[in-house]
Amino acid sequence: MDEKTEGIIISATEYKDNRHIVSILTASHGMLDFSVRTGRHTIVRINHIQPLARVRISADIRPTRQIHTLRECALLDSSAAISAHPVKAPVAMLLSEILRNTLHGTMSDREMYSYIASSVDTYAALTRGEANFHLIFLIGLTRHLGFFPNLSHFTEGVLFDLREGAFTPSQPLHTDYLTEEESITFAHLLRADYSTMHLFSLSRSQRNTILDRIMRYYSLHLPDFHEPKSLAILRTLWE
Numbered sequence: 001m002d003e004k005t006e007g008i009i010i011s012a013t014e015y016k017d018n019r020h021i022v023s024i025l026t027a028s029h030g031m032l033d034f035s036v037r038t039g040r041h042t043i044v045r046i047n048h049i050q051p052l053a054r055v056r057i058s059a060d061i062r063p064t065r066q067i068h069t070l071r072e073c074a075l076l077d078s079s080a081a082i083s084a085h086p087v088k089a090p091v092a093m094l095l096s097e098i099l100r101n102t103l104h105g106t107m108s109d110r111e112m113y114s115y116i117a118s119s120v121d122t123y124a125a126l127t128r129g130e131a132n133f134h135l136i137f138l139i140g141l142t143r144h145l146g147f148f149p150n151l152s153h154f155t156e157g158v159l160f161d162l163r164e165g166a167f168t169p170s171q172p173l174h175t176d177y178l179t180e181e182e183s184i185t186f187a188h189l190l191r192a193d194y195s196t197m198h199l200f201s202l203s204r205s206q207r208n209t210i211l212d213r214i215m216r217y218y219s220l221h222l223p224d225f226h227e228p229k230s231l232a233i234l235r236t237l238w239e
Contacts, residue, residue, distance in 0.1 A: 002071065003028065004058045006162055009117060010100045012049040021067065023100060025116065029061060030107040034070040050083035051096035054122050081124035090121060090234055091134050097228040098138065101217070102145060119222075122194050129198030131207065135189055136197050138214050147221040154187045156180075162217045176214055176220060185210060203239040208235065 007024040010031065014020050022034045034050075058072035082088045097115070119137050126133065142148045150166040158167040160183040162176040167183065179184055188200060189210070202210070211231075219225045 002058060003061050006058070006076070006117070007055050007057050008113075008120060009049050009051060009053040009055060010096050010103075011051070014126070015197075020049065022070070024055070024057065025099065025103060025113065026057075026106055026108070027110070027117075028111050030109065032059075032061065033067045033105050034059060035067050036070045036073070050089070052082055052092040052123075054117060054120055082120070087130060088126075091130075092123075094228055094230045094234050095134060095137060097230050098218075101225055101228065102141075102222055109144065109192070112141075115140065115144055119194070126194075129194070132189075132192075132195070132197040132200055132202065135207065135210055135214065136192055136194060137219075138211075139189055140193075142217075142221075143226070145222070147184075147217075149190055149217075151187060151190050154183075156184065159183050160186055162213065162220055165221070176216065182209065182213060186213070 005026050005028040007026040010023040010025050012020045012022045018037050020036055021030060022036050024034060025031050041195070054076040056074045056076060057070060060069040060071060062068065066152070082092050119140070123130075123133055123137075139149070147165055150161070154167045157179060157180060158169050159171060160166070160178040161168045161172050163172070163174060167187070168177075171177070185206060192200060215227055215231070219227070
C-alpha cells in the first residue's frame with residue numbers, strides 16, 4: 001500500500017542502467033530496500049541518493065516483499081549542506097556504511113530514527129567541531145544499540161575494557177582495552193555532546209586511534225559487524 005514517510009538514505013547500489021537498489025532508514029518501518037530508476041526525467045535524481053540525505057518519500061510498502069517500490073522522493077533542506085561539503089561528504093559515507101552494517105533488518109525504532117535524523121541536521125549546520133562529529137555520533141549510537149559504555153567508575157588511572165564496556169582499575173587479562181591516555185580521552189568524549197565537542201582538541205593521530213577503538217568496540221558487541229571499507233578512504237584524506 002502507498003505510504004508517505006520520512007527517511008534517511010543509507011546506501012545505493014547500481015544494478016543496471018538508471019536503476020538502483022536504495023536502502024533507506026524510514027521513520028515508519030525501519031530499514032527498507034527500494035528499487036528505483038534514477039535519471040533526468042525520473043522521480044529520483046542521482047543527487048537524491050547521497051549518503052545520509054534526508055528525504056520525504058511516497059512508496060508502495062508491502063510486508064511480503066524484500067524490495068519495495070518508491071513512487072516519490074523529495075530532498076529535505078539539510079541534505080545539500082553535507083553532500084556538497086569536501087569533508088562532511090566522505091564522513092557521511094563512512095557513517096552511512098556503519099549504519100547499513102548495524103541496522104540491517106531492523107524494524108521501526110522511533111527514538112533511534114530521531115537520534116540519527118537530528119544528528120544529520122546538526123551535522124549539516126555545523127561550522128565548528130566537525131572533526132569530532134563522527135566520534136560523538138558513533139558513541140551516542142551505542143546508547144540506542146544497547147551497549148553504551150558505563151562511565152560510573154571513571155577516575156584518572158583506570159582503563160576502559162572494551163569487552164566489558166566499563167572502566168576498570170586493573171589491567172584486563174586480554175588485549176581489548178584502552179591505554180590510560182586513550183581512556184581519559186574516551187571518557188571526555190562520553191561526556192561530550194554536539195554543543196561541546198568543539199572544545200576537545202584532538203590530533204589527527206588521536207582521532208584515528210579513538211575511531212579504531214570504537215570500531216573494535218562495535219565488533220565486540222555486534223557479532224556481524226565488520227570494519228567499513230570507506231574507513232581506509234577516509235584515512236587517506238585525514239593523513
